[in-house]
Amino acid sequence: MVLNPVISKLAGKLVVLASASPRRQEILRNAGLRFEVVPSWFKETLDKGLFKAPHEYAVETAKQKALEVARRMPFKHLKTPDIVIGADTIVAVNNMILEKPVDKQDAYRMLSSLSGKEHSVFTGVAIVLCHDKDNQEVDYQMMAFYEETKVKFADLSEDMLWEYINSGEPMDKAGGYGIQALGGMLVEYVHGDFLNVVGFPLNHFCKQLDFIYNHSSSFAVEKKGSAHPLPNGSLGTSILDQHGLQKSYEAEKHRSPDSSSPKLTQHIQNTSTNSPAHKVKRTSYESGVGSRSRVSNSSKHNDGESCRITPLNRRQETEQSGTENQPQTQDLKRICELMDGFKASKALFTASRFCVFDLLHNKPGLDAAQVAEEIKASVKGTECLLEACVSLGLLKIKDKAHPKSLFENTELATSFLRSEAPFSLHGYIQHCSETLWPLYSHLESAVKEGVSQHQRVKRQKELCQDSVCSSQELKLRFMNGMHSFAKITASAVATAFDLSRFKTACDLGGCTGAMAYELVKAHPGMSVTVFDLPAVVEMREHFLDHNADNKVSFVAGDFLEDELPKADLYILARVLHDLTDEKLHILLSKIAQTASPGCGLLLSEIFLDEDRGGPSRGLLQALSLSEGKQRSASEYKLLLERHGFITAHIRHTGHLLDVMLSVKA
Numbered sequence: 001m002v003l004n005p006v007i008s009k010l011a012g013k014l015v016v017l018a019s020a021s022p023r024r025q026e027i028l029r030n031a032g033l034r035f036e037v038v039p040s041w042f043k044e045t046l047d048k049g050l051f052k053a054p055h056e057y058a059v060e061t062a063k064q065k066a067l068e069v070a071r072r073m074p075f076k077h078l079k080t081p082d083i084v085i086g087a088d089t090i091v092a093v094n095n096m097i098l099e100k101p102v103d104k105q106d107a108y109r110m111l112s113s114l115s116g117k118e119h120s121v122f123t124g125v126a127i128v129l130c131h132d133k134d135n136q137e138v139d140y141q142m143m144a145f146y147e148e149t150k151v152k153f154a155d156l157s158e159d160m161l162w163e164y165i166n167s168g169e170p171m172d173k174a175g176g177y178g179i180q181a182l183g184g185m186l187v188e189y190v191h192g193d194f195l196n197v198v199g200f201p202l203n204h205f206c207k208q209l210d211f212i213y214n215h216s217s218s219f220a221v222e223k224k225g226s227a228h229p230l231p232n233g234s235l236g237t238s239i240l241d242q243h244g245l246q247k248s249y250e251a252e253k254h255r256s257p258d259s260s261s262p263k264l265t266q267h268i269q270n271t272s273t274n275s276p277a278h279k280v281k282r283t284s285y286e287s288g289v290g291s292r293s294r295v296s297n298s299s300k301h302n303d304g305e306s307c308r309i310t311p312l313n314r315r316q317e318t319e320q321s322g323t324e325n326q327p328q329t330q331d332l333k334r335i336c337e338l339m340d341g342f343k344a345s346k347a348l349f350t351a352s353r354f355c356v357f358d359l360l361h362n363k364p365g366l367d368a369a370q371v372a373e374e375i376k377a378s379v380k381g382t383e384c385l386l387e388a389c390v391s392l393g394l395l396k397i398k399d400k401a402h403p404k405s406l407f408e409n410t411e412l413a414t415s416f417l418r419s420e421a422p423f424s425l426h427g428y429i430q431h432c433s434e435t436l437w438p439l440y441s442h443l444e445s446a447v448k449e450g451v452s453q454h455q456r457v458k459r460q461k462e463l464c465q466d467s468v469c470s471s472q473e474l475k476l477r478f479m480n481g482m483h484s485f486a487k488i489t490a491s492a493v494a495t496a497f498d499l500s501r502f503k504t505a506c507d508l509g510g511c512t513g514a515m516a517y518e519l520v521k522a523h524p525g526m527s528v529t530v531f532d533l534p535a536v537v538e539m540r541e542h543f544l545d546h547n548a549d550n551k552v553s554f555v556a557g558d559f560l561e562d563e564l565p566k567a568d569l570y571i572l573a574r575v576l577h578d579l580t581d582e583k584l585h586i587l588l589s590k591i592a593q594t595a596s597p598g599c600g601l602l603l604s605e606i607f608l609d610e611d612r613g614g615p616s617r618g619l620l621q622a623l624s625l626s627e628g629k630q631r632s633a634s635e636y637k638l639l640l641e642r643h644g645f646i647t648a649h650i651r652h653t654g655h656l657l658d659v660m661l662s663v664k665a
Ligand SMILES: C[S@@+](CC[C@H](N)C(=O)[O-])C[C@H]1O[C@@H](n2cnc3c(N)ncnc32)[C@H](O)[C@@H]1O
Pocket: 482, 483, 485, 486, 508, 509, 510, 511, 512, 515, 531, 532, 533, 536, 557, 558, 559, 560, 572, 573, 574, 575, 578
């Protein structure tokens, strides 16, 4: 793709975003970057007084976040990333740094200090390149930069301030506002990169990548194992122009504690005690991580960790003796990751089932025994579960100096795993656990027989007299699953294209109406009919959004048999992949008969790569062997053309679903 030649340089590399911020993730995904999210455990507690200017604090925090993840992953995740991206956004007014408010009063203090004034939003970004070396060490190189955007707030009345604070939006945002949502109403003007205010300066980031990959001989960016030989010490210094835009680059080769950046070394030593700052020997991670004090205070935790890495250490000893080589280590790690994948899923399902993330949201800082009492489970089992969740980045330890491990949610859990979070995946996780998990546990039979194992799972449940769920409960569970997934994806689908010319839409298989509500929000002139099976429509009251009641209506029917409502735009979101070719043609021909020329068809699915080599999410979903199949964008395009719909636009959103807009010829 011509637009993102730099992003495409990262294809095939293990890119890690050391941030749980959904906004950063969305910006990078929309740019087409594929990456894993490993939230940093680095606490944003650097002494602000040490920094001459606010942006220095943001850059240093970004560096520490990225380095913490880069150093942790080879041990905790058993893989070395190629690139780790860290970022920190702060708001500065009158040379004072504002981070995230801790409570409503703090939000009030921040927002009133911004009222009627211009302030600066700084995002510091650090890019850490990791290089596995033959002797089990990892070398790190770092580039860091920042971007400044000026924002002016209107004069805010007390009523406005409190209405905004009571919306709950300020709480997880630097400076106490989110410009991309309600907070946008407070802003008079923005000078500079808008995305920087949202949380990530995409344009500057791409320029820095371009520098690393296309113009610098100082960065070892070739394939692992063929890195340039690297000189010792610093590779460069940061040169800032008076607008705060970093014209040159700051690149540090992190090889020894006497690195040329005294401040960096000082902070690394604050957090990582006595290990060399940027050259980590895998077998010595235990004594070098930031959580060292907690490890030594909690012998159980320590034991658990030792057990887990012992087999790998043995393997490394063999490798160091020269009988194995580096690529095999990587392969082993990849295989371990695949073998252990189900354990991680099941830990997530179980914690979610016990509502651990709701509990720790309401009562942060409980220890394992307290959690066990609340969820009515054994202390030993709960402790294992909580520690596993910490290792997966879902929970964190509240006070590392405390003799007991006190648990609290990470940002990731707060954003996606609480059942009341606006983008909660709780319902979908339960759907995965209760519906999909049993199906996939019969995968062998599914592959042999080539059909879905729904019937087998049902029979088995009946035999075990396990079917305590009524059909109503099952239906509600399914709808909860669809609803929580759709709430996450609907906004990207609804805004992928300009749909303002369509005044009426019909969402076929629209389930709970999650997409319909998002569409009328994004396109105020539009009204939407949700068309779904009677059994689904009769449950709609559980999911109604009363803010848009008059724009969204529900019609019960079977889209393969009944007459379809008339509309300017038809929506098929996650419907076609579940249909046989025969049913798909029946549905498309019914839409074609009802639609007038110029009508639109918005299709949303995972589009497989044209060579069917990915993405894994689509190919793994196909293993449930539903009646339908997963297709590429050009396969869908051809199917639609057969029914007179000409594809106008295709968008690989880089989000969970891709989108295609076609128009009836
Ligand atoms: C995988 S869900 C997708 C739901 C929703 N479009 C979304 O994106 O979240 C498929 C939906 O199609 C509906 N559906 C399946 N067969 C149908 C039919 N013959 N007539 C109407 N709706 C149907 C199901 O009830 C379900 O709500």
